[in-house]
Amino acid sequence: MITLKELANTLDVSISTVSKALNGSSEIGEKTIARVKEAAKLYNYQPNRVALSLRNSKTKTIGVIIPSILNHFFAKVLYGIDKESAKLGYNIITCLSNETCSKEVQGMELLANGSVDGFIMSISEEAQIKNKTQHFKSIIDRKIPILMFDRVSESIACDKVIIDDFQAAYNATSHLIKEGRKNIVLINNIEELSVGKFRKNGCIQAIKDAKHYSNELLEIKIANKNDLEAGIDKMFKENKVIDAVLCIDNISGVIAVNMAKKHGLNIPKDISIIGFSDDNVLPFSNPKLSTITQHAVAIGEASVQMMVKRLESKEPIEYTTKTIDYSLNLRDTTLQC
Amino acid sequence: MITLKELANTLDVSISTVSKALNGSSEIGEKTIARVKEAAKLYNYQPNRVALSLRNSKTKTIGVIIPSILNHFFAKVLYGIDKESAKLGYNIITCLSNETCSKEVQGMELLANGSVDGFIMSISEEAQIKNKTQHFKSIIDRKIPILMFDRVSESIACDKVIIDDFQAAYNATSHLIKEGRKNIVLINNIEELSVGKFRKNGCIQAIKDAKHYSNELLEIKIANKNDLEAGIDKMFKENKVIDAVLCIDNISGVIAVNMAKKHGLNIPKDISIIGFSDDNVLPFSNPKLSTITQHAVAIGEASVQMMVKRLESKEPIEYTTKTIDYSLNLRDTTLQC
DNA sequence: TTGAAAGCGCTAACAC
DNA sequence: GTGTTAGCGCTTTCAA
Numbered sequence A, B: 001m002i003t004l005k006e007l008a009n010t011l012d013v014s015i016s017t018v019s020k021a022l023n024g025s026s027e028i029g030e031k032t033i034a035r036v037k038e039a040a041k042l043y044n045y046q047p048n049r050v051a052l053s054l055r056n057s058k059t060k061t062i063g064v065i066i067p068s069i070l071n072h073f074f075a076k077v078l079y080g081i082d083k084e085s086a087k088l089g090y091n092i093i094t095c096l097s098n099e100t101c102s103k104e105v106q107g108m109e110l111l112a113n114g115s116v117d118g119f120i121m122s123i124s125e126e127a128q129i130k131n132k133t134q135h136f137k138s139i140i141d142r143k144i145p146i147l148m149f150d151r152v153s154e155s156i157a158c159d160k161v162i163i164d165d166f167q168a169a170y171n172a173t174s175h176l177i178k179e180g181r182k183n184i185v186l187i188n189n190i191e192e193l194s195v196g197k198f199r200k201n202g203c204i205q206a207i208k209d210a211k212h213y214s215n216e217l218l219e220i221k222i223a224n225k226n227d228l229e230a231g232i233d234k235m236f237k238e239n240k241v242i243d244a245v246l247c248i249d250n251i252s253g254v255i256a257v258n259m260a261k262k263h264g265l266n267i268p269k270d271i272s273i274i275g276f277s278d279d280n281v282l283p284f285s286n287p288k289l290s291t292i293t294q295h296a297v298a299i300g301e302a303s304v305q306m307m308v309k310r311l312e313s314k315e316p317i318e319y320t321t322k323t324i325d326y327s328l329n330l331r332d333t334t335l336q337c
Numbered sequence C: 001t002t003g004a005a006a007g008c009g010c011t012a013a014c015a016c
Numbered sequence D: 001g002t003g004t005t006a007g008c009g010c011t012t013t014c015a016a
Helices: A004-011 A015-022 A030-042 A049-056 A072-087 A101-111 A125-129 A134-141 A165-178 A194-209 A225-238 A252-262 A279-284 A296-312 B004-011 B015-022 B030-042 B049-056 B072-087 B101-111 B125-129 B134-141 B165-178 B194-209 B225-238 B252-262 B279-284 B296-312
Strands: A061-066 A091-096 A118-121 A146-149 A159-163 A184-188 A218-221 A244-247 A272-275 A290-294 A321-324 A326-329 B061-066 B091-096 B118-121 B146-149 B159-163 B184-188 B218-221 B244-247 B272-275 B290-294 B321-324 B326-329
Touching: A004 A015, A004 A030, A015 A030, A049 B049, A061 A072, A061 A101, A061 A296, A072 A091, A072 A296, A072 B091, A072 B101, A091 A101, A091 B072, A091 B091, A101 A118, A101 A125, A101 A134, A101 B072, A118 A296, A134 A146, A146 A296, A159 A165, A159 A296, A165 A184, A165 A194, A165 A244, A165 A272, A165 A290, A165 A326, A184 A194, A184 A225, A218 A225, A225 A252, A244 A252, A252 A272, A252 A279, A252 B279, A279 B252, A279 B279, A296 A321, B004 B015, B004 B030, B015 B030, B061 B072, B061 B101, B061 B296, B072 B091, B072 B296, B091 B101, B101 B118, B101 B125, B101 B134, B118 B296, B134 B146, B146 B296, B159 B165, B159 B296, B165 B184, B165 B194, B165 B244, B165 B272, B165 B290, B165 B326, B184 B194, B184 B225, B218 B225, B225 B252, B244 B252, B252 B272, B252 B279, B296 B321
Parallel strands: A061 A091, A061 A118, A118 A146, A146 A159, A159 A321, A184 A218, A184 A244, A244 A272, A272 A290, B061 B091, B061 B118, B118 B146, B146 B159, B159 B321, B184 B218, B184 B244, B244 B272, B272 B290
Antiparallel strands: A290 A326, B290 B326
16 A cells, blocks of 8 residues: 555655645646656555545444344345445445344444545434334434435435335335235234334225225234244144235245245135335245335335435435335236236 | 433432443442442433444444355354354444445445444455455555455454364364265366465365376356256256266255256265355255364354454454364265274 | 655554 | 643645
8 A cells, every 4th residue: 555655755756746636636737747647557655545534533334233144134235335345435334233222223323434525324223113203303413314214214304215115015015906815814923013014004995996896904913034934834724714914024925925825725716915125035936926016126225315415415405205116016926907 | 212311300319420320430329329220220221323423433233244144154153253242242234345446435434424433355256366455455554444244355364253164174174085986077166266275275285195096076057046957957967977976155055965866876885075055955865965164153243242352352453363263074975984 | 747744443562 | 630732545725
């Protein structure tokens, strides 16, 4: 790592001349600029990012706080964040809250000390359930912008990137009704999360709005991920009339497919199944699961774009909420209609 | 963000007094220390990490370069890296190489400019296939340590954390032979990777070492992930004698289970299947896949420990290679014996 | 056209 | 026991 100073010494000019030359300042003579640039290339000079950060009070780094990297949705958003931020010349520094409030607070406090220019985050389950928002306010007070995606807080004024979970679930449910299904069940293992609530409400509303649908929505709540298989198995055992399943997390859909097969149901003749899944689970699903696809990569990209726009804007910008499209991918576990 | 200077002003002492007091220097009087610490707490003083980095030429940050965050193995290693580094007081800056050499080089070069103290990484597929190692050498020359995990390069001298892929595959294959299987097939879709080669060799060696196993190893090569289902389907169609399958990546195992069922095979009576998988795929496998489990979290943790040890050591340390245990988890797709 | 100097926030050797 | 000062690498105002 050669420094400006060393370059200046070898070239026998001053530090500031080198600095200006490298930045193409019009103050410096052409010949000098050429000489300096050549030497810089020769010695592979790279400006020290830390010094630049200190000088500019800008790190060109975004802190990313994610509840769990083992959740494929978040992994995919992170992929989008990484890609877009690299494109815009930013680094990302990642902290995993592991769904706990304490690690979320700790990670953010750590990074708020000049390590990052802003945060892109999704709220941990614990913070969302307990409605803890003080740490967000404290950071925003310190003029460090926060952008929340997917799991957001109503009570925090900041940029947000979400998908229209209500509408997505509404559409999926409407499709099931249009197929002629009469006994729809909602499998809910994320009822505590904001997105879980929106999805459930969308489902309920679709049923309300359907003129010819008379049955109540059956809701199966499964709190623990490890109970999913047993719970869905039990559901099929005890409810012989079920003819449609909407799964609002990203793995239950495939499990429902496997369990329905086990119980001798013909998919999609006897039963339709739709999941909120990404296509990474498709290799495990036979027939192929119909899904509501959240464009996770797009969520990540949009988040970075909004954040960078804010960071690089001279004037203050209004907070905005961007809604990313979803798509209803009808594959082989639903009827065409 | 209050600074030392501001703190010093409000307390009417010098900056260095405040600095020393906060660091508990014995030079400073007890009363002063108490006063300063109280004020620091009151104003929520946090030392600026960037200034500290510049001053100490240490960022307390580790650069993590990962081929793909969508691969569950790497996600899990990252989880371990995050956890352990937080514990040891380090941040991580993540770059995803996306399996390309160019992004790997670019990410590392970017971070090598004073942003990180060292790198923890796994080589991208492209760099490994093309045997590109110049960028590693260049960074090591600049005295920035690199630690490679899982996919490592023979020709680079650095710390390494691996699992004994050869032995793992050897053991799994030996188990299949002990079960009395006569027609073992290896499904290989990572033959270009170092780990793929080790696993294959382990399998081959186990067969060589088995006295009573006479058949040749059948190897099915599938280059593209999207062809896995079709390829495995075809395999079962064309080879009716297959009675054991070893899958050396982390999703083929479950696909093999599903396909074997589709072809009317009884698992594990007619056929045994073992995968190199993590337990995240188990919900999709029925019967439950027997697996070789790589302790991905442990790999991440060990990597951080080794790296931090090197970063904080006064004297130079020898490069070491640490081998992390694997375990052969026999579940329901193999016979007990 | 070039250079000197201040300052970003912090620590530590050295003075007082 | 407390303060002054230099310096980490860089940019930028101001002076020459």
